[in-house]
Amino acid sequence: MVEIENLIKKLREIVPLNVIERFLSGIQKAIEKKGDLSLAYHEVSKLDFNYYGIDLPYSRPSQFWKEYRGECIELPKPPEKSGVDVFEAIKARRSRREYTTKSLTLEQVSAILYYTIGVTGRAWWGGPKRAYPSAGGLQPVEAYLYADRVEGLERGLYHYHPGRHCLEVVKLGDYSRELMRASLDQEHVGEAPVVLVLTAVYSRTASKYGLRSYRYIHWDSGFAGQNVYLVVEALGLATVTVGAFYDDEVCRVIEIDCLEELPMLIFPIGYRK
Template identity: 30%
Template sequence: MCPISNRDIKAAHDYHTATKHSYWSIRLGSHFLDWEQKPLLFKLYPTLPAIPLPRDITPPAAEALDTISTFQPAGTSALDLTGLAQVLFFCAGLTKKKVYPGGEEHDFRAASCTGALYEVEIYAVCGDLPGLSAGVYHFCPADFALRRLRAGDLRGELTRATAGEKTITSAPVILVLTAIFWRNAWKYQARAYRHFYWNGGTILANLLATAVSAQLTSRVVTGFMDARVDHLLGLDNEREASLCLVPIGAHSPAVEPPEILPIAPETVPLSKRETDYPLITQIRAASMLLNEEEVQAWRSAFAPRPSPPLGDQYFPLYPIEREQRPIRTLGEAILRRGSTRQFAQLPISFQQLSTILERSSRGIPADFLGGPSTTLLDIYLIVNSVENLPTGAFYFSSSQQALELLKEGTFRREAGYLCLEQGLGIEASVVVFFLADLERIIERYGNRGYGAAQLEAGIVGGKMYLCAYALGLGATGTTFYDDDVTQFFSPHAAGKATLFALALGHSARVHGRITRLRPGAD
């Protein structure tokens, strides 16, 4: 059977339409959670020996808001095993354990994830590092260890897969983020494909900030030949797929790799039975890049778009100055982070909101974006309670660093409804909605542009998470009624698709005992 081309863009439109939430789709859906089949939350290789990562790593001490907003650090540091352990822990490690009334325990990781199902896995492809020999490794947060899948310096295979991407060819370590389909689809069915990129994005927000704190260069690379990367990692690509590559560090040229033979290391089954969702495998197959020409075309696809002029009523951002209040370090923000389950319905300051928007919109080093001021996203807000700002619906202009008032009024009830009728939208001080012109994006990028837009939304949302916790606030991602969000913000948002939503505000205390875990704790 011939593979579907990335340019056959009907696939992305069909997937997006088929996975929209609406008032009636929620009520008429027959899905239920089969708790006996809940997937294992860790990928385990029972026959591969563990290589423990150093546990005496130091939390990133840089001021959180600086690391979140820096597009690219100077890149003066060399990477060793301890540095790699720091990056892995603060983007995907186990950070705390909460015991709820009744004795139920839950482990939290450094970055948020829909349903706390953690379907995103991380692999490391590296040359020889101080403390670690060259190879292909899988990272397991459960025991904070690596397991070697292949020996030898195979970074050159990723150079081939990316058609010579410069940051890949010189990085001592390339991290590969993948998604295991069933682990998220168990709860979210075919819509899980969207979640792969949201959850990968929140991990990347932490990863990029941690790299900045350590003075390590990093970049999100989404243009690669999927089959080559999946083959290198030994993935069953009907069940797990590569999302992106992240080269970390520089000045370590890769060598020409040998022939990459197949591997199929034994893994522990996620559950006794898995349900297949063909929409996921179909959109994934339709988004793959098959050869060097398609990778090169992907890399050159970005075209900047003009920013729309602001209306008559707008509010320039007024970010917090550093000396006005103490700001948490990046390590403190990540260790305190946790998706807020209830908001206190207290106002946040306009300075706090300005700081979150300004710092999270300073750009992402990614191959599908043209630079620090470019984006695929349009950001809209429902403001419920912000000091010195009227309640209402707003559009955020990142280029002009201002909020445009679209309509004034009290919209708590509407915010709750749009967030799939959840109280979080009512209680939050602000609900942020990420929209995009999917027609334009898919036309230019092909089906793969759909995942890229979702990934950018996850990264920017992850940055907002970190900013909120750096400022002593709370945040949580939330799902939504797709077309109703667009309708609410129209005519300004007419023709745009909703990608992601995030609620911000003061967290209310929820009963339960929290134990904060040190890096690598059992």
């Protein structure tokens, strides 16, 4: 059992009193709304004329993506055109939960990753511009690809390196069942030839936006998520967003620290049935 008095004492050592007061007033509002505690965060992360959030002790990120040591498997160059009009793709996009057993190709994987979070240009100061817009240009979203059946790729879990457009091996092996279990046993996750997991590295955004960052990382991820739907549509494949998952289980399977990097969205991807 957490000792509330002790907790508040510790909190006061690192968080300014006015922020704690806002949070407590948020809890009070949450009580009025029958205990919906998410409102307390909403209150404390609201901006107004007198309040711009607080600077958390995060330093500016030195890079915009994670890097694993070791081999990075080169992906084919992504296609320049899909032949599908963007208006048509937006209209035709649907959440599709049934896939054939057919394997995906490396070309398809390359297109999905590149048009979801790939580096599509350069900023005036030389830094990367990405396929998804990002609050403050801080680019917190990371992509992990579980390849169950991809031609030319050993079954296993990979991390996408956007700077080099290649796949870093996290671990080889069959993780279909574990990902399905982590997604509340949703069968489409267990059956798909590919499962894409989007996460967000919290400190990248928090280095600038403090308390408001928990909002921003979800907005950023949502934009990347819509990219997944549209590129999958343009390739004639099928996907669905999965937001119902056990966070700690997802973190365990993809081997990330859930306090540093937060699982955002999961996308099983395959051929349409």
